[in-house]
Structures are given as C-alpha cells and as structure tokens.
Amino acid sequence: MIESQNLTKRFGGRAVVDDVSFLVQPGTVTGFLGANGAGKTTTLRMLSGLSEPDAGQAFVLGGRYRDLPNPGRRVGILLDAAAQHAGRRGREALLVSAQMIGVDPRRVDALLELVGLDRSAARKRVRHYSLGMRQRLGLAHALLGDPQVLILDEPANGLDPPGMRWMRELLRDFADRGGTVLLSSHLLHEVEALADRLVIIDLGRIVAEGSLAELLAASGTLVVAPDEAGLRAALDAANLTARPSRDGGFIVDAEPEDVGRAALAGGVAVARIGPSGGSGLEQLFFDLTKPLEAVS
Amino acid sequence: MSAAAATFEAPVAGLGIDRRPGLVRLTGVELRKMIDTRAGFWLQLANLGLMIAFVVVGLIEADPQGRTFHDLTWMALGPAGSLLPVVGLLLVTSEWSQRTTVITFALVPRRTRVLVAKLSAGLIVSLVSLAAALAIGAVGTAVAGPSSDAAWSFPPVMLGQAVVFITTSMIMGLAFGAMILASAPAIVLYFLLPGGWAALSTISALEGPARWLDNAHSLPPMTEHALSAIEWARVGTTLALWVLLPAVIGVWRIRRSEVS
Numbered sequence: 001m002i003e004s005q006n007l008t009k010r011f012g013g014r015a016v017v018d019d020v021s022f023l024v025q026p027g028t029v030t031g032f033l034g035a036n037g038a039g040k041t042t043t044l045r046m047l048s049g050l051s052e053p054d055a056g057q058a059f060v061l062g063g064r065y066r067d068l069p070n071p072g073r074r075v076g077i078l079l080d081a082a083a084q085h086a087g088r089r090g091r092e093a094l095l096v097s098a099q100m101i102g103v104d105p106r107r108v109d110a111l112l113e114l115v116g117l118d119r120s121a122a123r124k125r126v127r128h129y130s131l132g133m134r135q136r137l138g139l140a141h142a143l144l145g146d147p148q149v150l151i152l153d154e155p156a157n158g159l160d161p162p163g164m165r166w167m168r169e170l171l172r173d174f175a176d177r178g179g180t181v182l183l184s185s186h187l188l189h190e191v192e193a194l195a196d197r198l199v200i201i202d203l204g205r206i207v208a209e210g211s212l213a214e215l216l217a218a219s220g221t222l223v224v225a226p227d228e229a230g231l232r233a234a235l236d237a238a239n240l241t242a243r244p245s246r247d248g249g250f251i252v253d254a255e256p257e258d259v260g261r262a263a264l265a266g267g268v269a270v271a272r273i274g275p276s277g278g279s280g281l282e283q284l285f286f287d288l289t290k291p292l293e294a295v296s
Numbered sequence: 297m298s299a300a301a302a303t304f305e306a307p308v309a310g311l312g313i314d315r316r317p318g319l320v321r322l323t324g325v326e327l328r329k330m331i332d333t334r335a336g337f338w339l340q341l342a343n344l345g346l347m348i349a350f351v352v353v354g355l356i357e358a359d360p361q362g363r364t365f366h367d368l369t370w371m372a373l374g375p376a377g378s379l380l381p382v383v384g385l386l387l388v389t390s391e392w393s394q395r396t397t398v399i400t401f402a403l404v405p406r407r408t409r410v411l412v413a414k415l416s417a418g419l420i421v422s423l424v425s426l427a428a429a430l431a432i433g434a435v436g437t438a439v440a441g442p443s444s445d446a447a448w449s450f451p452p453v454m455l456g457q458a459v460v461f462i463t464t465s466m467i468m469g470l471a472f473g474a475m476i477l478a479s480a481p482a483i484v485l486y487f488l489l490p491g492g493w494a495a496l497s498t499i500s501a502l503e504g505p506a507r508w509l510d511n512a513h514s515l516p517p518m519t520e521h522a523l524s525a526i527e528w529a530r531v532g533t534t535l536a537l538w539v540l541l542p543a544v545i546g547v548w549r550i551r552r553s554e555v556s
Contacts, residue, residue, distance in 0.1 A: 045555070070313060070317060074313075074314070079398050082395065083397075084394070125334075
C-alpha cells in the first residue's frame with residue numbers, strides 16, 4: 001500500500017507539489033498521469049524517501065519509506081532508467097544492488113531473462129544501452145528484491161508496442177499476486193494500457209482520481225451532427241456545457257438522454273450520440289494539461 | 297497468493313529480508329564499486345604499476361645508501377599518496393555524476409551509513425596499498441642485495457607515520473569528493489587549493505600561519521623522519537583544514553541534498 005497525505009514540496013517558493021493526497025491499494029496498478037513538470041517525479045521521490053516533503057507525509061507499507069530496515073526487499077523503485085553508472089556492465093549493475101540488499105546473485109540472471117536482456121546485452125556496459133534496454137534493466141532492478149510495492153517513473157518510456165504488452169502483463173500479474181503498483185506517465189494511452197486506476201495531477205495538484213471506468217463514465221457525452229452551428233445553438237439553448245471534440249462534434253457534460261432532448265428541441269439531426277469513452281478522457285487530459293503546454 | 301497477502305504486515309526490523317544491510321556488507325559493495333568499472337579498475341592497476349615503477353627507478357637512480365627497505369617502501373608510497381585520494385574522491389563523486397545516488401540512497405536511506413561504508417572501503421584500500429608498498433619495498437631491497445642487516449630496518453614509528461600518511465591521503469580525497477560532489481571540479485580543486493595556499497604562503501606576512509596549514513610544508517617530514525611534537529601539531533592543524541573541514545561540509549551537504 002502507498003499513501004500520500006497532503007504532500008507538498010516547494011522549490012524556490014513555488015509549490016511543485018501542492019497538497020497531494022491519494023491512496024494506492026494492493027492488487028491494483030495505478031497510473032499517475034500528468035504533463036511533464038506537473039509534479040509526478042517529485043511526488044514519487046518523496047514517496048521513496050529521496051526528497052523531504054515541506055508538508056504532509058508519505059507512507060509505504062504502513063510506515064515511512066526511510067524507516068524500512070531493508071527497503072530494497074519490500075519496495076521496488078525505478079525513478080530514472082538513465083541513472084546507472086555508464087561504465088558498469090548491465091549484469092554487474094544488478095549484482096551490486098543484489099549484494100547491497102542481500103539477494104542471491106543467481107536471481108540476477110533469472111531477472112535478466114525475465115526482462116528480455118540476453119547474455120550479450122547483460123555483458124554490455126550501460127553506456128551502450130538503448131533507452132528501451134535501460135528501461136528493462138531498470139525494471140529488473142526494481143524487481144530485484146522480490147518487492148510487494150513497485151514505484152515506477154515513466155516505465156513505458158522507450159518501450160515498443162510488444163514491450164508495452166509485455167510490461168502490462170508483468171504488472172498485471174504482479175498486482176494479481178497482491179502487489180501494489182504506482183506508475184507515472186505523461187501519455188494517456190500508456191496509462192490506459194497499463195493501469196486500472198488513475199490519479200491525474202496538474203500543476204502540482206490532484207485534479208481527478210478514480211478507476212478508469214469511473215473516469216470514463218464521468219467524462220461526458222459525445223454528440224456529432226452535420227450541422228455543427230445548429231447543434232451548438234441547441235446545446236447553448238438547453239444550458240448544457242459543451243466543448244468541441246478534437247475528432248469533430250462536441251463533448252457535453254450531461255447524460256446522452258439530455259443531449260438528445262436538447263438536439264430534438266433545437267431541431268438538429270444528430271449523426272452520433274453516446275458516452276464519450278476514451279476520447280472524452282483524452283479531452284479531459286488534454287484540457288488539463290493544455291495551459292502548461294502552451295507555456296512551454 | 298496468500299503468502300504475499302500475509303507479508304503485507306508491517307516489516308519487522310532485523311528479521312529475514314528486513315535485516316538492515318550491515319556495514320561489512322556495504323563496505324564490500326563499495327570495494328566492488330571501486331573496481332567494477334573500467335575507470336576504477338585501471339586506476340587501481342595504475343596505482344600498483346606506479347608503485348613498482350617508482351621503486352624500479354629508485355633502484356637504478358638512488359645511491360646505494362638509499363636502497364634500504366625503509367626508503368624504497370616510501371618511494372612506493374609516493375604515487376599511492378597522489379592516486380589514492382583520486383580513488384576516494386571518485387568513489388563519492390561518481391555516484392553524483394553517474395546519478396546512481398537515486399539507487400544507492402533508495403536502497404540505503406540512511407545516507408551516513410553509505411558514507412561510513414565508503415570510508416571503510418577507502419581505509420581498506422589504503423592499508424592494502426601500504427602492504428603492497430612494503431612488499432614491493434622488500435622485493436626491491438632483496439634485489440639491491442644489501443651489504444648489512446641495517447638496510448632492512450623499518451622503525452615502528454615510521455610504519456605508524458606511513459599508516460597516517462596513506463590513510464589521511466585517502467580520507468582527504470573522500471572529503472573533497474563529498475564537499476564538491478562532481479568529479480572533474482573535485483579533482484581540480486583537490487590539487488589546486490592546497491597548491492594555491494602554498495603559493496599564498498610565499499607572501500612573507502602569511503609565512504607563519506602558512507606553515508601550520510600548508511600540506512607542502514607540514515606533511516613531507518612525516519615521510520622522512522620520526523616527527524617531533526611540534527611537527528605533529530603542524531600535521532594536525534593542516535589535516536584539520538584540508539581533511540576535517542571538507543569532510544564536515546561534505547557530510548552536511550550529502551545528508552541534506554536533494555537526490556535526483
């Protein structure tokens with residue numbers, strides 16, 4: 001279990017993480033979604049005891065991470081796949097940590113095989129690794145201590161589609177065995193593919209949280225009509241909040257039935273109407289992160 | 297899996313997988329890190345090679361009076377005194393320049409434990425280097441074929457000073473690494489700062505205090521003869537400035553730095 005209680009972190013007076021609270025239950029894979037710079041990594045670092053919060057508390061397995069006597073055997077962490085000594089061989093990097101946390105060195109070879117790094121890759125120095133290989137090494141490193149909790153920062157970054165499928169199965173299996181997974185991503189489709197719960201962070205604040213199904217249900221009705229101007233007028237007349245969908249039509253914050261009634265009242269022929277599904281969630285995420293992208 | 301569910305209870309310190317990694321184990325890890333990269337491996341080998349080379353040159357160049365066990369051993373210690381600090385310095389800074397602190401401090405959140413392990417590993421390497429110097433010195437002496445047994449004498453007090461010389465060299469490197477936390481600047485400042493101080497001390501007004509704080513003044517006598525009380529005092533004040541001060545700053549910085 002992972003618990004963030006009102007975590008706050010300020011850098012130079014600006015709160016990069018602002019009163020962030022959420023709970024990650026065992027048996028779930030939770031996606032921590034936000035644009036670059038939204039505060040994901042800083043939150044994960046506070047959860048892992050690498051950064052001291054200015055306010056609030058972080059709990060892992062019921063206590064503070066720093067109080068775990070041998071954290072590597074309880075919590076697997078991948079915060080930065082690039083953070084490996086470039087001159088060290090991949091296998092050696094794992095052996096060093098295995099020695100540190102008292103893991104049988106034979107487990108290293110089993111893990112290298114699990115993450116798909118073959119013998120020649122394991123012998124290479126990390127300097128020569130691609131991003132995808134570093135991610136795989138990082139994941140093997142996180143799994144080294146046979147942990148119950150995984151905290152992974154952008155683990156899907158650099159993975160190809162088969163790699164994504166493989167990671168999804170691995171994390172699913174980990175959660176099904178009672179493990180707790182928190183993974184961050186700035187890409188919605190990654191989180192949709194890997195996670196079953198979502199925590200969305202924007203400008204350091206939690207803006208939405210729930211299961212994928214809940215968030216999809218809450219993400220409005222998609223309505224499409226050939227006469228866009230007429231539809232807009234009809235929706236406005238019915239006092240419904242609508243925003244243009246990126247794929248045409250509108251996403252309306254209302255049930256399909258109310259939207260249909262509004263179209264009927266306005267005399268607009270509707271081509272398509274129904275729950276917005278993924279596109280609504282995408283729109284939500286897009287809207288949330290838009291100001292930041294416009295700035296950067 | 298019921299076993300997994302059962303282990304969700306709070307971890308209990310000292311039991312099974314929750315046993316805190318001991319200092320012996322962590323020291324072993326740090327020793328391993330010193331040689332498991334190309335740079336680290338060659339640095340150690342260069343150290344050994346230079347120790348041998350200095351003794352060989354000594355055998356060829358030194359006058360017969362100087363081909364004693366004592367003098368040859370100190371010849372071997374010379375390059376070690378310059379290279380071991382770099383080994384110690386890199387042992388600290390490489391964690392930052394290679395960003396492995398994220399891993400190291402996630403696995404061992406009590407950062408001072410990691411520092412103590414690095415210090416222990418550094419001291420072990422220093423003492424192994426001293427043993428190597430003694431061995432190389434002994435071989436050199438045997439090769440020189442001394443005419444009298446006196447050539448084999450090595451006063452215990454000089455052995456003690458050798459231990460102080462080699463371990464403080466290492467600790468100074470570790471301390472500079474901890475103070476600066478970046479490989480290249482740390483190496484530059486390690487060689488530049490004491491040199492700069494020595495240059496300053498040529499100003500006559502500063503000559504008095506300089507003598508008490510200048511590496512180049514107060515440390516060399518340690519390699520030549522048994523130190524007098526005042527010489528020991530100078531060694532103490534010099535080491536306080538160049539070893540203790542950077543070490544204190546370094547530990548303070550590392551304990552409170554944001555790791556990323």
